[in-house]
Amino acid sequence: MSDLPPPPPPPPPGGGRGSRRPNKSARPAPKSKFEPEGSSNHGGGSGETKTGFPKWGWWIIAGVAVAALLVPSFWPSDDGTDLTYTEFISQVDEGNVGSVEVDKGSGNITGEYTNGDTFNTTGGGEAGLFEGDQAFLEESGVSITYDAPSNNALLNLLGFMLPVFLIIGFLVWMQRRAAGQMGGVMSIGKSKAKAYTTDKPSTTFDDIAGYEGVKQEISEVVDFLRYPERFKEIGARVPKGMLLVGPPGTGKTLLARAVAGEAGVGFLSVTGSDFMEMFVGVGASRVRDLFQQARRMGRAIIFIDEIDSIGRKRGAGLGGGHDEREQTLNQMLAEMDGFEASEGIVIMAATNRPDILDPALLRPGRFDRQIVVPLPEADERRAILEVHSRDKRMGADVDMETMAKATVGMAGADLANLVNEAALVAVRRGSKEIERIDFENARDRVVLGAQRESVIMTAEEKKATAYHEGGHALLATVLPNGDPLHKVTILPRGMALGVTWSLPQERHTYSKEYFEDTICKAMGGRVAEIVVFGHLNSGAANDLEQATGIARRMVREWGMSDRVGPQAWSSQQQTFLGDDLMSSGREYSDDTAKLLDEEIAKLLTDQEQRAKRTLTRHRRGLELIAESLLEHETIDGPTVARLIQQGMIESGEDAETLDDIILR
Known part of the structure; x- marks a missing residue:
């Protein structure tokens, strides 16, 4: 909901209402520009090229053998004239047929005219001639011979050996597969570098x-x-x-x-x-x-x-x-x-x-x-942004210096992703070059999450969100030791229903006052709902979690409690490392644990009361901020400061400049 940094390292620039904002991390590694070596031998030696009869050659030989056995059976035996059976009987009746040969297997009849020409016809019946036609041919003086179908020895042998060949081929395939697997097992100890x-x-x-x-x-x-x-x-x-x-x-x-x-x-x-x-x-x-x-x-x-x-x-x-x-x-x-x-x-x-x-x-x-290798500073971020923008068409209004200052806490991979997101936004917008507005939208998308237009809030939810985010924004503006407010919105982004975003400054150490203001700002949304509506809802869950985490580290690790003193107690026991695996996991007594809990609770309660006093004093400014959010949905930091000044003037207080409303 608010901008709650988990320091150190520098805090994330955004937060949201209603749900936890997912942590931003940079995963893509820089792409290698090296080309892998052509040889698969890691030792640098040259491999030998294996020569021999190719495997596909055996398939060609097998295909030729099968064709030699099967194709001739489909070829015609001669080029004689084709006749129908009726025409054949007519030729016999006219005395033009000298001899015929009947194939008992296929029923085909091959004959020869008296003048020496040949003909072919399809016989009738199972034996090639219908009943009575054989006697008719003999009476007409036609010589009749019968050709019984002979068995093809090669085809018979092939039919017998085919199952044997299949079994042998299957066994050879299994042997080669097992050998390949054994080769993989034997090479499992080789480096994968x-x-x-x-x-x-x-x-x-x-x-x-x-x-x-x-x-x-x-x-x-x-x-x-x-x-x-x-x-x-x-x-x-x-x-x-x-x-x-x-x-x-x-x-x-x-x-x-x-x-x-x-x-x-x-x-x-x-x-x-x-x-x-x-x-x-x-x-x-x-x-x-x-x-x-x-x-x-x-x-x-x-x-x-x-x-x-x-x-x-x-x-x-x-x-x-x-x-x-x-x-x-x-x-x-x-x-x-x-x-x-x-x-x-x-x-x-x-x-x-x-x-x-x-x-x-x-x-x-x-x-x-x-x-x-730390996170880049402002000058380094500007150089990284320029490197990733070399091959992109940039608009005249893009200022890399400004973008570098607005991307505190981003690593090189984050910046590369930011430039790419800006290019994608420009394409969706229909622009031919990347402009400043594209970088702004891309930064919001990367830091705050994508806008969820499908979420439809009721009027009561929208009003509660406006006052909630308004409380965060008001405290981010008037508290002197926090990060400056950048923008506040009630548009659902990422997992949050609203976001208040402060731009983190270039810091390497954090003061106790900075953490106190951060906790107070985190309480702003919860306290604003109490001041205005008099009741609470679940929207402050993430704010309380972040505030409690900061308070716990202040008391237990950073020595920022006068009662606890200069002592540091680790908040987590990494038992998976084997350190004190059999111990109780706590390094202090029950009395010390009670003292730590009391100091953490006191720190949170004090900052909640501070937030309540501040929001009560600036009640009119809070109302103006909420009304502006309900009207415009998103407003920037200077607009929030102007509304706070206007509210103080309407309440009868003198506030000519922003410094007049800062609590010191």
Whole structure:
């Protein structure tokens, strides 16, 4: 409902009434510009081309044999004249027929005239001649011979051998299929790493906007792979492993590929899940094969994405030391200790959960260095937006500087998605170029969710939503330590019936006053309904959940309670890591638990009372904001401030500027 940040990291810019707004995350990874090697041999060798009689040749031979056996039976025996049986009897009666040959099998009659010409006719009856016609032919002096159908030895043999051939073919097919399956089983221990070409790597540091500090920190790896003799001369040792740590979508994988592109060496890419199979020992075998491939390539970079899937703390599960994941991790640790830095092999890995990695994986000599890839700053966001806008037709009113300031907390993947969404909005709008309004609509869609035009609210629900969002908007405007209000709407978006959106500022630390104002603003919708209607509904559920979460962390983790003092108590016990699995899961006494609960409740109650006093004082301003929302459905921050000033003037208070209404 309100803009409630779960700090740190910087808070999400929107919230909604009536339901939880789904968390926004950046999933798409940067697309690789490398081309896979043409050879399937990961070791770089050339495969041999198998030669021999093609399989389809046997089908051709079989077809020719069948045609040779069957087709001749359909060919005519001669080119004689075709007669009907009646015409044949007439010719016999006239004395023109000298001899005939009757085929008892088909009933066909082949004859010869007295002048030597031949003819063909279809006989009658089962024997080829009707009863009485044979005597008539003999009386007429026609020589009659009968041809009994002879058995075709080849056809008989084929009919006998066909079932045998089918059985033999089925057995051969089963044998080949079993051999293929056995081949797949025998190769299950091979690494699934994808190898990329080294002759023309196209991804470099120039393709990555921003992150100058990160690129500077990993540039020494590039220098080592390019000029290893410089490091050998002075005796320097380059880190064997580099761990890229950062939120999803910040470009960790792209940075690793850029290192390979700058160094011009082989690049083996694999994910942590590629090592895991249902068979025990497969992961360790694939780790060994991966490092063997890297050694055959000479100088190479091994990149393991999402290493946390195999690098969790050992002893965490219930499988003991024989757990498949632990064996894979043990083999990786051994391989990383098994080669020297002079071999020219560097391991890079990426994760967004470094806290769950095994300490042995992070010690010096393995992953010596952790490089943080944070969310981009304003200048970096502007550069990223410009990179993703290169191949798009942009309007003259698009200001990337303004868009960069309005996208605080977005990662590189989020910004790429924002530019693409703006292009889609422009196409739906029928425009031939992307304009500022398209970026605004795309940002609203990405941050707040798509507008749900199918939702039809009753007049009472719409009025309650207007006052609810008006309470959030009023407090976001008058409270001095929160983020500035951007816009407020009662149009259903995403899972919410209304949204109040504040633009988060560039912050790296948060004060106690900031959190108190955030909690107070979260209570604004609930308190506004109490002040105006005198009753509550379920629309404040998400607001209370976010406010309680912030208050709990203030008291338990950040030491912002005078009674609790400078103590930090973790709010979650990650028992799946194996830490204190058999313990009660709580590190403090019952008295401390009671004190924590009291402080959390007091913090929430105090801010609710503060919100009630503020909204009561600005009751007229709240009414004007609600009326404007019912009329226009969406209003911006400056309009809300003007309405608050107007309400104070109507109430008899002096409010010439916005600063006069800010509570200090």
